[in-house]
Amino acid sequence: MAKVQGAIVINIERCKGCEVCVGVCPESVIAMSKAVNGKGYHYAEPINENCTGCTNCAVVCPDGVITVYRVKI
Protein backbone atom coordinates (compact mmCIF):
# COMPACT_ATOMS: atom_id res chain seq x y z
CA MET A 1 0.00 0.00 0.00
CA ALA A 2 1.33 3.32 -0.98
CA LYS A 3 1.89 5.50 2.02
CA VAL A 4 1.12 9.14 1.93
CA GLN A 5 2.28 12.01 4.02
CA GLY A 6 0.60 15.35 4.18
CA ALA A 7 1.05 18.77 5.66
CA ILE A 8 -1.30 21.66 6.27
CA VAL A 9 -0.62 25.35 6.27
CA ILE A 10 -3.05 27.54 8.19
CA ASN A 11 -3.52 31.21 7.51
CA ILE A 12 -3.65 32.09 11.20
CA GLU A 13 -4.71 35.69 10.75
CA ARG A 14 -7.87 34.60 8.90
CA CYS A 15 -8.69 31.72 11.28
CA LYS A 16 -11.69 32.46 13.50
CA GLY A 17 -11.09 29.60 15.90
CA CYS A 18 -14.42 27.81 15.28
CA GLU A 19 -12.80 24.40 15.96
CA VAL A 20 -14.84 22.65 13.25
CA CYS A 21 -11.63 21.34 11.67
CA VAL A 22 -10.48 19.72 14.94
CA GLY A 23 -13.32 17.18 15.01
CA VAL A 24 -13.17 16.16 11.35
CA CYS A 25 -9.45 15.29 11.35
CA PRO A 26 -9.12 11.47 11.40
CA GLU A 27 -5.51 11.68 12.63
CA SER A 28 -6.05 14.32 15.37
CA VAL A 29 -3.48 16.58 13.83
CA ILE A 30 -5.15 19.89 14.60
CA ALA A 31 -5.51 21.62 17.96
CA MET A 32 -6.29 25.15 19.01
CA SER A 33 -3.36 27.37 19.93
CA LYS A 34 -2.80 28.96 23.32
CA ALA A 35 -1.77 32.15 21.59
CA VAL A 36 -4.28 34.42 19.86
CA ASN A 37 -4.15 36.05 16.43
CA GLY A 38 -4.66 39.71 15.62
CA LYS A 39 -8.42 39.42 16.05
CA GLY A 40 -8.15 37.66 19.39
CA TYR A 41 -9.09 34.16 18.26
CA HIS A 42 -7.28 31.01 19.36
CA TYR A 43 -6.29 29.76 15.93
CA ALA A 44 -5.99 26.17 14.70
CA GLU A 45 -2.50 24.74 14.35
CA PRO A 46 -0.99 21.34 13.45
CA ILE A 47 0.44 19.60 16.52
CA ASN A 48 1.96 16.43 15.06
CA GLU A 49 3.25 14.88 11.84
CA ASN A 50 0.45 12.34 11.30
CA CYS A 51 -1.29 14.31 8.55
CA THR A 52 -2.28 12.20 5.54
CA GLY A 53 -3.42 15.10 3.40
CA CYS A 54 -7.04 13.91 3.33
CA THR A 55 -8.28 17.54 3.00
CA ASN A 56 -11.16 17.01 5.46
CA CYS A 57 -10.13 20.04 7.51
CA ALA A 58 -9.78 22.23 4.47
CA VAL A 59 -13.19 21.37 2.98
CA VAL A 60 -15.10 22.07 6.19
CA CYS A 61 -13.25 25.27 7.07
CA PRO A 62 -15.85 28.03 6.62
CA ASP A 63 -13.16 30.61 6.00
CA GLY A 64 -10.99 28.48 3.72
CA VAL A 65 -7.82 29.19 5.70
CA ILE A 66 -6.29 25.72 5.32
CA THR A 67 -4.03 24.74 2.44
CA VAL A 68 -3.18 21.05 2.11
CA TYR A 69 -0.11 19.39 0.59
CA ARG A 70 0.38 15.66 0.06
CA VAL A 71 3.17 13.39 -1.19
CA LYS A 72 3.41 9.65 -1.82
CA ILE A 73 6.35 8.01 -0.08
Next chain:
Amino acid sequence: MTREEIIKEENLVYKKTALFTDKALSYCPGCGHGTVHRLILETIEEMGIQASTIGVAPVGCAVLAYEFMDIDMMQAAHGRAPALATAVKRLNPDQYVFTYQGDGDLAAIGTAETIHACNRGENFTIIFINNGIYGMTGGQMAPTTLPNMKASTCPYGRDTAMMGNPLKMTELVAQLPGTYYVTRQSVHTAGAVRKCKKAIRKAFENQKLDKGVSFVEVVSNCNSGWKMTPVQSNKWMEENMFPYYPLGDIKVPQV
Protein backbone atom coordinates in the same frame (compact mmCIF):
# COMPACT_ATOMS: atom_id res chain seq x y z
CA MET B 1 9.99 13.60 5.04
CA THR B 2 10.01 16.91 6.83
CA ARG B 3 7.22 19.42 6.72
CA GLU B 4 9.28 21.78 4.59
CA GLU B 5 9.86 19.07 1.99
CA ILE B 6 6.12 18.39 1.71
CA ILE B 7 5.04 22.01 1.47
CA LYS B 8 5.89 22.60 -2.17
CA GLU B 9 3.79 23.83 -5.04
CA GLU B 10 3.84 20.45 -6.84
CA ASN B 11 2.37 18.67 -3.78
CA LEU B 12 -0.55 21.05 -3.40
CA VAL B 13 -3.88 19.21 -3.13
CA TYR B 14 -6.26 21.80 -1.72
CA LYS B 15 -6.21 25.55 -1.62
CA LYS B 16 -8.86 28.23 -1.18
CA THR B 17 -10.15 29.12 -4.63
CA ALA B 18 -8.77 32.24 -6.27
CA LEU B 19 -12.32 33.39 -7.01
CA PHE B 20 -12.58 34.72 -3.48
CA THR B 21 -11.62 38.35 -3.10
CA ASP B 22 -9.01 39.29 -0.50
CA LYS B 23 -11.63 40.50 1.96
CA ALA B 24 -12.05 38.48 5.16
CA LEU B 25 -15.52 36.89 5.35
CA SER B 26 -17.82 38.84 7.65
CA TYR B 27 -19.55 35.74 9.01
CA CYS B 28 -19.37 34.46 12.58
CA PRO B 29 -16.82 31.73 13.34
CA GLY B 30 -18.09 28.35 12.15
CA CYS B 31 -20.95 29.71 10.04
CA GLY B 32 -21.93 27.56 7.07
CA HIS B 33 -22.22 30.59 4.80
CA GLY B 34 -18.47 30.70 4.23
CA THR B 35 -18.39 27.04 3.23
CA VAL B 36 -21.28 27.42 0.80
CA HIS B 37 -19.67 30.53 -0.73
CA ARG B 38 -16.54 28.47 -1.30
CA LEU B 39 -18.47 25.57 -2.85
CA ILE B 40 -20.21 27.90 -5.28
CA LEU B 41 -16.94 29.56 -6.26
CA GLU B 42 -15.17 26.22 -6.64
CA THR B 43 -17.97 25.02 -8.90
CA ILE B 44 -17.71 28.18 -11.00
CA GLU B 45 -13.93 27.79 -11.19
CA GLU B 46 -14.13 24.14 -12.20
CA MET B 47 -16.73 24.85 -14.87
CA GLY B 48 -14.66 27.80 -16.11
CA ILE B 49 -17.63 30.16 -16.07
CA GLN B 50 -16.27 33.02 -13.99
CA ALA B 51 -16.89 35.52 -16.77
CA SER B 52 -20.37 34.23 -17.58
CA THR B 53 -21.94 33.91 -14.15
CA ILE B 54 -24.21 36.46 -12.50
CA GLY B 55 -25.09 36.00 -8.86
CA VAL B 56 -27.89 37.69 -6.98
CA ALA B 57 -27.15 38.51 -3.35
CA PRO B 58 -29.99 38.57 -0.81
CA VAL B 59 -30.72 40.64 2.24
CA GLY B 60 -29.54 38.93 5.40
CA CYS B 61 -26.16 37.79 6.64
CA ALA B 62 -25.08 37.12 3.06
CA VAL B 63 -25.99 40.64 1.93
CA LEU B 64 -22.30 41.33 1.36
CA ALA B 65 -21.74 38.20 -0.72
CA TYR B 66 -20.71 40.39 -3.67
CA GLU B 67 -17.81 41.70 -1.58
CA PHE B 68 -16.35 38.20 -1.28
CA MET B 69 -17.12 36.62 -4.65
CA ASP B 70 -15.02 37.77 -7.56
CA ILE B 71 -17.83 37.38 -10.09
CA ASP B 72 -20.58 39.63 -11.41
CA MET B 73 -23.23 40.10 -8.78
CA MET B 74 -26.37 42.08 -8.15
CA GLN B 75 -28.09 42.98 -4.94
CA ALA B 76 -31.84 42.41 -4.72
CA ALA B 77 -34.36 43.98 -2.38
CA HIS B 78 -35.35 41.78 0.54
CA GLY B 79 -36.81 38.54 -0.78
CA ARG B 80 -36.86 39.69 -4.40
CA ALA B 81 -33.78 37.79 -5.56
CA PRO B 82 -35.77 35.26 -7.67
CA ALA B 83 -37.62 38.13 -9.39
CA LEU B 84 -34.36 39.90 -10.18
CA ALA B 85 -32.74 36.65 -11.27
CA THR B 86 -35.69 36.06 -13.61
CA ALA B 87 -34.98 39.35 -15.33
CA VAL B 88 -31.24 38.74 -15.44
CA LYS B 89 -31.67 35.27 -16.92
CA ARG B 90 -34.29 36.31 -19.47
CA LEU B 91 -32.12 39.17 -20.68
CA ASN B 92 -28.92 37.08 -20.63
CA PRO B 93 -30.02 33.54 -21.46
CA ASP B 94 -26.43 32.45 -22.13
CA GLN B 95 -25.23 33.44 -18.66
CA TYR B 96 -25.30 31.24 -15.58
CA VAL B 97 -27.51 32.89 -12.96
CA PHE B 98 -27.91 31.95 -9.33
CA THR B 99 -29.52 33.45 -6.26
CA TYR B 100 -28.11 32.99 -2.80
CA GLN B 101 -30.75 33.40 -0.09
CA GLY B 102 -31.31 32.72 3.56
CA ASP B 103 -34.51 31.48 5.15
CA GLY B 104 -35.71 34.91 6.26
CA ASP B 105 -35.26 36.14 2.71
CA LEU B 106 -36.51 33.18 0.69
CA ALA B 107 -39.10 31.64 3.00
CA ALA B 108 -40.59 34.72 4.67
CA ILE B 109 -40.65 37.99 2.77
CA GLY B 110 -39.76 36.36 -0.53
CA THR B 111 -42.24 33.47 -0.47
CA ALA B 112 -44.30 34.86 -3.36
CA GLU B 113 -41.28 35.57 -5.56
CA THR B 114 -39.78 32.17 -4.83
CA ILE B 115 -42.93 30.18 -5.46
CA HIS B 116 -43.81 32.03 -8.64
CA ALA B 117 -40.29 31.86 -10.05
CA CYS B 118 -40.28 28.12 -9.33
CA ASN B 119 -43.76 27.72 -10.78
CA ARG B 120 -42.85 29.58 -13.97
CA GLY B 121 -39.88 27.27 -14.37
CA GLU B 122 -37.28 29.98 -14.73
CA ASN B 123 -33.95 28.57 -15.71
CA PHE B 124 -31.64 29.52 -12.83
CA THR B 125 -30.24 28.08 -9.64
CA ILE B 126 -31.46 28.94 -6.16
CA ILE B 127 -29.13 28.29 -3.23
CA PHE B 128 -31.19 28.42 -0.04
CA ILE B 129 -29.41 28.53 3.33
CA ASN B 130 -31.75 27.32 6.06
CA ASN B 131 -30.61 27.90 9.63
CA GLY B 132 -34.04 28.25 11.22
CA ILE B 133 -33.51 31.78 12.48
CA TYR B 134 -33.00 35.38 11.40
CA GLY B 135 -29.26 35.55 11.95
CA MET B 136 -28.31 39.08 10.97
CA THR B 137 -31.04 40.96 12.82
CA GLY B 138 -30.45 39.22 16.14
CA GLY B 139 -31.87 35.70 16.19
CA GLN B 140 -35.61 36.32 15.75
CA MET B 141 -38.02 33.52 14.91
CA ALA B 142 -38.13 32.65 11.22
CA PRO B 143 -40.74 30.63 9.30
CA THR B 144 -38.31 27.72 9.45
CA THR B 145 -37.75 27.85 13.23
CA LEU B 146 -38.40 24.40 14.69
CA PRO B 147 -41.23 23.70 17.18
CA ASN B 148 -40.07 24.53 20.73
CA MET B 149 -36.85 26.06 19.42
CA LYS B 150 -35.92 29.23 21.27
CA ALA B 151 -35.36 32.49 19.46
CA SER B 152 -35.26 36.07 20.65
CA THR B 153 -38.90 36.67 19.68
CA CYS B 154 -40.05 33.31 21.13
CA PRO B 155 -37.89 33.00 24.26
CA TYR B 156 -39.96 30.07 25.60
CA GLY B 157 -39.67 28.17 22.33
CA ARG B 158 -41.85 28.23 19.22
CA ASP B 159 -45.40 27.42 20.26
CA THR B 160 -46.95 25.83 17.18
CA ALA B 161 -50.48 26.42 18.47
CA MET B 162 -49.91 30.16 18.32
CA MET B 163 -47.10 30.62 15.80
CA GLY B 164 -47.79 27.87 13.33
CA ASN B 165 -45.55 25.14 12.06
CA PRO B 166 -42.15 25.43 10.38
CA LEU B 167 -42.33 25.90 6.64
CA LYS B 168 -40.71 23.16 4.58
CA MET B 169 -39.97 25.36 1.62
CA THR B 170 -37.98 22.77 -0.28
CA GLU B 171 -40.73 20.15 -0.17
CA LEU B 172 -43.16 22.88 -1.18
CA VAL B 173 -41.31 23.94 -4.33
CA ALA B 174 -40.66 20.30 -5.25
CA GLN B 175 -44.42 19.99 -5.87
CA LEU B 176 -44.30 22.65 -8.57
CA PRO B 177 -43.91 21.60 -12.20
CA GLY B 178 -41.36 24.36 -12.85
CA THR B 179 -38.63 22.90 -10.64
CA TYR B 180 -36.22 20.49 -12.29
CA TYR B 181 -33.86 19.49 -9.49
CA VAL B 182 -34.62 19.96 -5.78
CA THR B 183 -32.28 18.76 -3.08
CA ARG B 184 -31.40 19.35 0.56
CA GLN B 185 -27.80 19.23 1.74
CA SER B 186 -25.68 20.36 4.66
CA VAL B 187 -22.08 21.47 5.19
CA HIS B 188 -21.24 20.41 8.75
CA THR B 189 -18.90 17.49 7.99
CA ALA B 190 -16.36 16.81 5.27
CA GLY B 191 -18.60 14.17 3.66
CA ALA B 192 -21.60 16.47 3.68
CA VAL B 193 -19.57 19.27 2.12
CA ARG B 194 -18.42 17.00 -0.72
CA LYS B 195 -22.00 15.87 -1.36
CA CYS B 196 -23.23 19.43 -1.26
CA LYS B 197 -20.63 20.44 -3.82
CA LYS B 198 -21.83 17.73 -6.19
CA ALA B 199 -25.39 19.00 -5.77
CA ILE B 200 -24.36 22.59 -6.48
CA ARG B 201 -22.39 21.47 -9.53
CA LYS B 202 -25.43 19.59 -10.82
CA ALA B 203 -27.65 22.60 -10.14
CA PHE B 204 -25.36 24.81 -12.22
CA GLU B 205 -25.01 22.28 -15.04
CA ASN B 206 -28.80 21.96 -15.26
CA GLN B 207 -28.92 25.53 -16.54
CA LYS B 208 -27.50 24.28 -19.86
CA LEU B 209 -30.61 22.12 -20.29
CA ASP B 210 -33.15 24.92 -19.88
CA LYS B 211 -35.58 22.75 -17.93
CA GLY B 212 -36.43 24.89 -14.92
CA VAL B 213 -35.30 25.91 -11.49
CA SER B 214 -32.59 23.94 -9.70
CA PHE B 215 -33.12 24.42 -5.99
CA VAL B 216 -30.45 23.50 -3.44
CA GLU B 217 -31.32 23.93 0.22
CA VAL B 218 -28.37 23.84 2.61
CA VAL B 219 -29.33 23.19 6.23
CA SER B 220 -26.82 25.28 8.13
CA ASN B 221 -26.03 26.38 11.62
CA CYS B 222 -26.34 29.79 13.24
CA ASN B 223 -24.22 29.45 16.33
CA SER B 224 -24.63 33.10 17.32
CA GLY B 225 -28.41 32.99 16.97
CA TRP B 226 -28.69 29.60 18.61
CA LYS B 227 -26.31 30.72 21.42
CA MET B 228 -23.96 27.77 21.06
CA THR B 229 -20.37 27.13 20.06
CA PRO B 230 -19.90 26.15 16.40
CA VAL B 231 -19.20 22.51 17.30
CA GLN B 232 -22.23 22.34 19.62
CA SER B 233 -24.42 23.95 17.02
CA ASN B 234 -23.40 21.39 14.40
CA LYS B 235 -24.30 18.62 16.83
CA TRP B 236 -27.59 20.32 17.72
CA MET B 237 -28.33 20.65 14.02
CA GLU B 238 -27.77 16.92 13.48
CA GLU B 239 -30.03 16.01 16.39
CA ASN B 240 -32.83 18.51 15.86
CA MET B 241 -32.79 20.01 12.37
CA PHE B 242 -32.18 16.85 10.34
CA PRO B 243 -35.19 14.90 11.67
CA TYR B 244 -37.42 17.77 10.52
CA TYR B 245 -35.41 18.69 7.43
CA PRO B 246 -34.08 15.33 6.20
CA LEU B 247 -31.11 15.52 3.84
CA GLY B 248 -31.15 14.12 0.35
CA ASP B 249 -32.57 14.66 -3.12
CA ILE B 250 -36.26 15.50 -3.13
CA LYS B 251 -36.83 15.83 -6.85
CA VAL B 252 -34.38 14.46 -9.35
CA PRO B 253 -34.69 14.79 -13.12
CA GLN B 254 -36.36 11.84 -14.81
CA VAL B 255 -34.01 10.52 -17.45
